[in-house]
Amino acid sequence: MRIISGKYKSKRITAPKKLPVRPTTDMAKEALFNILNNTYYFEDINVLDLFAGTGNISYEFASRGTENIICVDANYGCVKFISDTAKSLEFDISTIKSDVFKYLERTSIKSTVVFADPPYDLSQEDFSQIPELVFKNELLTEDGVLIVEHSKHTKLEELPHFSYLKRYGGSVFSFFEKKTEE
Secondary structure, three states: OEOOOOOOOOOEOOOOOOOOOOOOOHHHHHHHHHHHHOOOOHHHOEEEEEOOOOOHHHHHHHHOOOOEEEEEEOOHHHHHHHHHHHHHHOOOEEEEEOOHHHHHHHOOOOEEEEEEOOOOOOOHHHHHHHHHHHHHOOOEEEEEEEEEEEEOOOOOOOOOOEEEEEEEOOEEEEEEEOOOOO
16 A cells, blocks of 8 residues: 555555455545545544554545544554554554444544445444444534445445445445534
8 A cells, every 4th residue: 555645645555464454445545535635624634544454544644734543443453553654654643442333432532534444344234333323422523524435335325414425446435424404
């Protein structure tokens, strides 16, 4: 994987092969950050990266100037890899080893961007639980967005707060936002 833009543009990061991960492709990541770049100043936001895996998305935010990033993953190897990589690149990334669903139940930290990249074989019910918990526990700032990465076989369009989706190859990003009363 490589960092696409920012302070560490083009820097390659090699994760250990034994980690149970499927990093977001560079093409999909670049498209995602083009969307986010039109909405946010990366220096002014905070990010919650769920099912963080290698930390691929978090490094991209950090390279672009985001300083408040929390990565949550249940795998000790992933959490250690992210911590070690963040330290070596001098990124301000906090890591938490936890089941994501339990973390979402107990946290009260609000984030501008919540990014979730669960395993693609997660059940439809578990996928649905991510936005449910984020919105029930009010984990987004007023202008915040939840982005869930999933395969084209998972359908999230009918869930509350769904806004739109973008497809990139075999990956889909579903965007969820607070609905403003008009």
